[in-house]
Amino acid sequence: MELQEKITILSGAARYDASCASSGCSSDTPRRGTGNTSQGGICHSWADDGRCISLLKILLSNDCRYDCAYCVNRSSNPVPRASFTAREVVDLTMDFYRRNYIEGLFLSSAVNVSPDHTMEAMVRVAEILRNEERFGGYIHLKIIPGSSPELVRRAGLAADRISVNIELPSSESLRRLAPQKSKEAILAPMKLIGAEAGVSLVERRKSRKAPRFAPAGQSTQMIIGASPETDLQILRLSQGLYQRMNLKRVYYSAFVPVNDDNRLPVLAAPPLLREHRLYQADWLLRFYGFSAEEILSDDAPNLDESFDPKTAWALRNPGFFPVEVNRADYATLLRVPGIGVTSARRIIAARRFAPISPEGMKKIGVVMKRAKYFITCSGRPFERTDQQPARLRQSLLLGDGTEAKVPRQLVLPGLG
């Protein structure tokens, strides 16, 4: 098979993977080698779906033994199959990197022959890149559930980031839709990675020469909308992963129906808005000091369609507002809808010089369309803040308080 054709098959099979980040970790590059990793993530291109391309995201093989209901590559699907040799992936990575097409490689694979067989082949790609090509760019390896601890260790030593897909938000769903994968086979490598990374950090504090273990940390991904879990269940799961497993990132991927299967829901369109809201809520967990229980409750376990999760929280907690921008501390500012990390920092930096006026807020770049309902500047409100909750909802919805349009409907090919 031509290399070109393999690329088409094996990048096409990898495209539903949500994670694109190649971010935030510096590396000691071998002196004569090629490449480094950069702080703060560089995007090299944007694909036709508008997503950032920073890595050669590809499968080593799509020839799968397993039969997960939601997956294009499942063994019962009649799709063309292909597998790369290690050399082919190494050369592609180097050829693309030298031209500045990419930050590095993101290698995943279907389960070919056995988990260990596949994992070993993937680890070999990373090891050739590091040891023979002296490649200093970014490498992200997916861990195949069920692969041996030894291979997980080797993967962590060669890669910047490793990840195990949690796939679905509950073990019942996993049993139903991905019967060959077990919760244990997923959680065991996650725990191992967390432990090894911790050991490496301690060792490196003693000696800079100690080996680095997945210095960019561990992430995971789950499919949203293929199974019946609520958003609260999903956020609780993520919260646990951040707090107990020390994960860097959880990715959510709106379920795109690619197979006919009576175990799967029939959706008019992939739940893109829900995916978007989950990312917003996830952001609140990681950077804004919210807990899953503040964002959702057992009575209202799903995220609001009309409002972003922070605005929804603000509407439920009118007692917290208005917030006085010239006095509130950082954590309080962050709770104001429309004020993000950057705006909060800017407010604090600017008010050291003089109290900030309403015009000043605009000058320093705070977007006021939602914030204006929730703040005062030296006691002066922007909008009548004594509005009844129902009225406030209306203003936010009808006025210019709404956010940029999020795609709800997909334009299907041929129908658009």
Add this chain to the structure above:
Amino acid sequence: MPRITLHNLLIPIVPNVPTVPFSKIHRRTPMNKFLYDGTPEGLVSAIASILDGGGDPAQAHLAVRQDTLFEEGLFLRTDPAAAEALFQRLRQGAPDAVYTLWYFMMAEVDDLETSLLRYIALAFEHGDRVNGYLTHADVKAIVATARKAGRELHRMKGLLRFEQLRDGTWLARMEPDHNIIQPLAQHFSKRLRGQTWFIYDVRRRSAAHWNGRDLSFGTLEQFTRPELSEEEKAVRQMWQSFFKTIAIPERKNPRLQKSNMPAKYWKYLTEKQGE
């Protein structure tokens, strides 16, 4: 971040500034309008003269000399030593402001001299906290301009494309809005240090060259792109296939693509050839 010198600020912009001995300006000049020769070094030196001469930055105006008959204002000659002294003092008192100044210079704007003067005066007064004083119109103007340059630099680190030539060296062409070739070349001297390459700014005819050990800068008056290597064509095709298939067909979104990657950058993007 690399260590910046005044030299960094000046190199890419105007190479040969004639140096004229510094003449001290009158302490109590009745006018508060000042002119300089339009070079970056002249700008820094003029700011030094005004601040050292005890001028009130909040009242002063600084602009490029146009040499018209009716032009009013005191012309400040370029004094490299004064420029250097101001720069050193700024680096001591407000290192972040030096980065802002560096990025500001990349923007090559020529109507913000007065704002720059006031910004630097405030930087001496407040140190690095000055960059947070965004409610001040002059600070805002300088910081926003510098930020735009910084954003394009960051973007170009991803969008620059290297092509392999017949003789095995590599070439990357670009037409950025800001004069970012110097920090961009520094970035690639770390990333692609095993290759020999050129970066060429087509709009400014300036070039950076990395020979595997050292970085040098210059200008190229005549430029024709040499032949590409055989391998280059094959790799380009593979990249184009990858680019096409990695997008999720059910989620096509050309508007989002364009807002992230404006069409002005497509000219040299391998994956956007023939669109």
